[in-house]
Amino acid sequence: MSVVDHNAIELSPRISEADVADYIALLKPRVMSLVIFTALVGLVIAPVHVHPVLAFTSILCIAVGAGASGALNMWYESDIDALMSRTANRPIPRGRVTRPEALAFGMTLAFFAVMTLGILVNWYAGALLAFTIFFYVVIYTIGLKRWTAQNIVIGGAAGALPPVVAWVAATGSLSVEPLLLFLIIFFWTPPHFWALALFRNDDYTRAGVPMLPVVAGPDATRLQILLYTIVLVPLAVSPWPLGYFDAAYGMVALILGAGMLALAINVYRRREGSEALRATRRLFAFSIFYLFGLFATLLLDVVARAIAPLVW
Amino acid sequence: MADNRQPDGIVLTEAQKKSRRQRSIAIALALGVLVVLFFAVTMVKGPAVLVRPM
Numbered sequence: 217m218s219v220v221d222h223n224a225i226e227l228s229p230r231i232s233e234a235d236v237a238d239y240i241a242l243l244k245p246r247v248m249s250l251v252i253f254t255a256l257v258g259l260v261i262a263p264v265h266v267h268p269v270l271a272f273t274s275i276l277c278i279a280v281g282a283g284a285s286g287a288l289n290m291w292y293e294s295d296i297d298a299l300m301s302r303t304a305n306r307p308i309p310r311g312r313v314t315r316p317e318a319l320a321f322g323m324t325l326a327f328f329a330v331m332t333l334g335i336l337v338n339w340y341a342g343a344l345l346a347f348t349i350f351f352y353v354v355i356y357t358i359g360l361k362r363w364t365a366q367n368i369v370i371g372g373a374a375g376a377l378p379p380v381v382a383w384v385a386a387t388g389s390l391s392v393e394p395l396l397l398f399l400i401i402f403f404w405t406p407p408h409f410w411a412l413a414l415f416r417n418d419d420y421t422r423a424g425v426p427m428l429p430v431v432a433g434p435d436a437t438r439l440q441i442l443l444y445t446i447v448l449v450p451l452a453v454s455p456w457p458l459g460y461f462d463a464a465y466g467m468v469a470l471i472l473g474a475g476m477l478a479l480a481i482n483v484y485r486r487r488e489g490s491e492a493l494r495a496t497r498r499l500f501a502f503s504i505f506y507l508f509g510l511f512a513t514l515l516l517d518v519v520a521r522a523i524a525p526l527v528w
Numbered sequence: 529m530a531d532n533r534q535p536d537g538i539v540l541t542e543a544q545k546k547s548r549r550q551r552s553i554a555i556a557l558a559l560g561v562l563v564v565l566f567f568a569v570t571m572v573k574g575p576a577v578l579v580r581p582m
Binding site: 231232233234235236239267269270273276328332336 | 569
């Protein structure tokens with residue numbers, strides 16, 4: 217005899233009304249666009265000829281892998297996303313997509329991205345993409361983010377890997393150039409995200425995320441932003457004197473680096489009121505332009521070299 | 529006499545039907561892209577597609 221009268225239970229399974237746009241939002245399209253751009257640069261600066269179909273396949277797999285990471289990040293962080301104004305409109309907090317749906321979507325995309333890159337391009341790149349997704353989801357999202365104020369410092373490695381994956385996809389091996397790109401993004405991440413954390417401090421405090429401004433306070437964060445920028449700027453210029461990238465890149469890195477440093481000093485000096493808020497917003501916006509500018513210069517340099525023989 | 533009883537099981541609303549159709553089309557397109565991708569890479573690599581060094 218059954219203890220529970222099953223006929224008395226009204227089964228009302230949830231029927232999804234999520235449309236394609238909700239699933240695209242799970243991929244974090246804006247983050248994905250930066251990943252595509254940096255991976256494209258990693259691919260084109262590789263000193264080998266890559267067939268356009270294989271290049272497209274590599275970039276597509278890296279992009280889908282990044283999207284899968286975004287979906288898995290939203291699956292795990294839906295509770296804190298609901299508490300922060302910046303993320304409250306994401307598909308899971310809005311009730312458009314359930315957590316199991318996001319998990320299944322992310323895992324499926326991650327599987328296909330890694331396997332396709334491994335089968336069609338090479339297994340070194342496939343393995344590195346798998347490691348990148350693992351690092352972002354397990355090490356950063358599940359491990360570090362709610363545990364330490366150094367979350368985005370260590371987790372920044374995941375965001376810095378796409379150009380390395382692309383280089384490995386093109387060449388099948390590693391070299392100094394992609395590692396320089398990795399280091400530039402790695403040291404760029406803390407000033408960028410801590411600037412965001414400074415003007416979104418209330419959000420992170422409400423959600424209980426131990427970002428540096430929440431744990432150590434705004435002034436300590438301003439100092440850390442300045443210190444990381446002091447490391448970042450010469451590091452970004454260094455490929456020029458070391459002979460890896462040419463003078464055009466060096467000049468752009470110097471000019472943009474001067475801007476980045478000036479804005480970081482401004483954030484360090486202005487600590488009160490609307491001026492402090494404006495200074496952090498400016499640094500945050502400029503840091504995106506800074507990274508885009510450095511990588512765009514490398515891309516344009518390759519394009520210029522390719523078309524120069526046709527023009528002259 | 530007409531049978532006015534509701535059909536058994538789950539009846540989808542128009543919004544649910546529309547979103548399910550959208551999702552089905554997106555999955556079909558993604559699978560189509562995957563097939564074309566594998567075909568194109570096989571054509572590009574030729575016999576080398578069978579060479580799989582680790």
